[in-house]
Amino acid sequence: MKIALLGYGRMGKEIEQIALKRGHQIVIKTSDQEGYDISNADVAIDFSVPSAAVSNISNCINHQVPVISGTTGWLEQYDQVVSLCNQKKGAFIYASNFSLGVNIFFELNKQLAKMMNTIEDYSLSIEEIHHTQKLDAPSGTAISLAEGIIANSAKKKWELDASNSDEIIPISAKRIPEVPGTHTICYESDVDQIEIKHTAHNRKGFALGAVVAAEWLVGKTGVYTMKDVLNLG
Ligand SMILES: NC(=O)C1=CN([C@@H]2O[C@H](COP(=O)(O)OP(=O)(O)OC[C@H]3O[C@@H](n4cnc5c(N)ncnc54)[C@H](O)[C@@H]3O)[C@@H](O)[C@H]2O)C=CC1
Numbered sequence: 192m193k194i195a196l197l198g199y200g201r202m203g204k205e206i207e208q209i210a211l212k213r214g215h216q217i218v219i220k221t222s223d224q225e226g227y228d229i230s231n232a233d234v235a236i237d238f239s240v241p242s243a244a245v246s247n248i249s250n251c252i253n254h255q256v257p258v259i260s261g262t263t264g265w266l267e268q269y270d271q272v273v274s275l276c277n278q279k280k281g282a283f284i285y286a287s288n289f290s291l292g293v294n295i296f297f298e299l300n301k302q303l304a305k306m307m308n309t310i311e312d313y314s315l316s317i318e319e320i321h322h323t324q325k326l327d328a329p330s331g332t333a334i335s336l337a338e339g340i341i342a343n344s345a346k347k348k349w350e351l352d353a354s355n356s357d358e359i360i361p362i363s364a365k366r367i368p369e370v371p372g373t374h375t376i377c378y379e380s381d382v383d384q385i386e387i388k389h390t391a392h393n394r395k396g397f398a399l400g401a402v403v404a405a406e407w408l409v410g411k412t413g414v415y416t417m418k419d420v421l422n423l424g
């Protein structure tokens with residue numbers, strides 16, 4: 192496949208290595224909005240910055256190039272992108288986290304939320320830790336985890352640095368140099384604590400998932416998620 196890398200930072204470079212190993216060709220690498228012809232690509236992979244994602248994705252959809260995006264921090268415009276994709280009969284996947292491990296963790300989190308829903312003794316919190324260059328907080332993954340809990344419990348919303356309440360899931364975001372991404376769900380009672388945690392050791396899992404998603408998307412139309420790609424039911 193001829194791949195366009197929209198965003199050639201930490202993730203773009205990691206994706207390039209994996210894509211080349213899997214026999215793909217990188218035809219566009221961009222670190223800004225300088226002119227490039229997206230029509231030269233079979234598929235585009237956007238790992239850029241929150242302020243650029245919607246324009247990058249829309250450009251691909253408008254030129255009938257399937258696009259996957261891992262950029263976080265732009266989701267208030269997700270519905271608008273979905274409408275454009277449907278209207279243009281394009282192909283699009285967004286995932287807050289492309290790693291297989293985190294996508295399994297998402298499912299585990301939903302199951303745990305269902306089990307804990309009727310038990311009143313525990314207070315819930317989410318913690319995410321990332322490197323100090325990260326632009327958005329909380330992480331996209333932490334938001335997906337909170338949404339997974341909200342869909343499976345009486346919790347109504349998440350809030351950054353909130354106190355625990357019946358309806359609110361507090362998320363804390365810590366920034367520590369070099370940390371690729373750690374997410375913890377914690378249920379705490381007076382007598383014990385139940386914790387599930389995913390720790391990324393490096394960015395290879397995110398990058399491999401993104402390339403696998405791009406391979407999967409080519410030839411399809413519609414809006415999909417990593418659950419479709421990984422066939423997680
Ligand atoms: N979904 C997932 O699995 C993962 C998502 N991410 C997200 O991916 C994004 C990128 O992360 P990193 O590579 O660590 O950031 P980074 O800062 O290393 O790279 C971002 C790159 O985008 C470039 N850029 C800025 N404006 C652009 C534009 N208009 N078009 C194209 N490129 C542009 C910057 O010059 C930079 O090279 C972040 O939003 C991050 O949260 C990161 C890791 C995994």
Ligand SMILES: O=C(O)C1=N[C@H](C(=O)O)C[C@H](O)C1
Nearest residue numbers: 263287288325330331332372
């Ligand atoms: O910015 C990052 O680095 C990461 N961003 C994604 C997020 O916001 O969840 C995924 C991963 O945690 C790394």
